[in-house]
Amino acid sequence: MIYIHVPFCRSFCTYCDFYSEIAGDCSMNSYADRLIEDIRQRRDEISNEVNTLYIGGGTPSVLPLSVLSRIVAELPPGPYDEFTVEVNPEDIHEKGIDYVHGLIDLGVNRISMGVQSFDDGILRWMNRRHDSARAEEAYGTLRRAGIGNISIDLIFGMSQLTDSVWEETLRRALALSPEHISAYQLSIEDGSALARMAADGRYVEAGDTQCRRHYDILCRVLGAAGYRHYEISNFAVAGAEAVHNSAYWRRVPYVGFGPGAHSFDGARRRWNDSSLTSGKFEFETLTPRDAEVETIMLALRTSDGVPASYLHAHADPSALSSALAKGLLVSSGTHIRIPEYHFFISDSIIASLI
Numbered sequence: 001m002i003y004i005h006v007p008f009c010r011s012f013c014t015y016c017d018f019y020s021e022i023a024g025d026c027s028m029n030s031y032a033d034r035l036i037e038d039i040r041q042r043r044d045e046i047s048n049e050v051n052t053l054y055i056g057g058g059t060p061s062v063l064p065l066s067v068l069s070r071i072v073a074e075l076p077p078g079p080y081d082e083f084t085v086e087v088n089p090e091d092i093h094e095k096g097i098d099y100v101h102g103l104i105d106l107g108v109n110r111i112s113m114g115v116q117s118f119d120d121g122i123l124r125w126m127n128r129r130h131d132s133a134r135a136e137e138a139y140g141t142l143r144r145a146g147i148g149n150i151s152i153d154l155i156f157g158m159s160q161l162t163d164s165v166w167e168e169t170l171r172r173a174l175a176l177s178p179e180h181i182s183a184y185q186l187s188i189e190d191g192s193a194l195a196r197m198a199a200d201g202r203y204v205e206a207g208d209t210q211c212r213r214h215y216d217i218l219c220r221v222l223g224a225a226g227y228r229h230y231e232i233s234n235f236a237v238a239g240a241e242a243v244h245n246s247a248y249w250r251r252v253p254y255v256g257f258g259p260g261a262h263s264f265d266g267a268r269r270r271w272n273d274s275s276l277t278s279g280k281f282e283f284e285t286l287t288p289r290d291a292e293v294e295t296i297m298l299a300l301r302t303s304d305g306v307p308a309s310y311l312h313a314h315a316d317p318s319a320l321s322s323a324l325a326k327g328l329l330v331s332s333g334t335h336i337r338i339p340e341y342h343f344f345i346s347d348s349i350i351a352s353l354i
Ligand code: SF4
Pocket: 008, 009, 011, 012, 013, 016, 017, 018, 020, 057, 058, 059, 114
């Protein structure tokens, strides 16, 4: 499992606090030089327990194909079971179908496109570069080029997002028939433009009731369309569950290259400094308890849940009995899971157990 972080964006979204640089300010080739050096030094950390490659950001689609192919050439030769690249609709529009053919030639077999909304007012507020028509056009380009596995990212939980506008966004997403949809609740992250807007009163955060309504609409609409809600924020048609991200939730070791990228070898977590140039990194060694807590937290976010024997061995016994008695957790034979209608409050359920 390999993750490559591309720390460039063309503009900054209102809600985002990710580390990224405005593309064009830095040389993408010198970024690739450093990344390639890092890959060469740490090649033996690459494990193929799960054979996936994920290029995320930032906005990987701002990288020219020539730079992307230099990076991919340093990695184990594919084919990968899943090779995902995150793209922005505006880049697909600007670069056209030849760019997508180039991605396919590199071995890419899955695209994750950041759409976020199909409402143009919301997209402007988010400071996204594209509008809804552009997202639909880009989706069509991906399909025409031959991408058979597309994931769309959406965001809900904005206080100005009405239920009907949210339903319409979901309707337009479904009209495209993506294999996968990720839907995240907006959060106010320190350092984002949104945090400044909230601090000076230009944005008032949505309440829990409104967010819960959005989440219920999401579950209802995508469930009715046949999508499997296999993780709190992720929905897929049968067989299109994300291989790479699902492995994160099982705590499979992975290696991450690039500024800000994380790696995990089963016992230690490493994170690279977010600067493009420092080359520094830090390590954290997980205690056995850290590992147990992480296993429970990640597995309970999925529809499979956690093996019952593991939960009984490592969770607080009285909290576990109480959650089972109240229906906050349900037992399905070998596993215990949070039922979909309680996913929304999963954080508090999990916190009570650990
Ligand atoms: S949300 Fe994505 S595109 Fe927007 S600023 Fe953050 S990393 Fe860049």
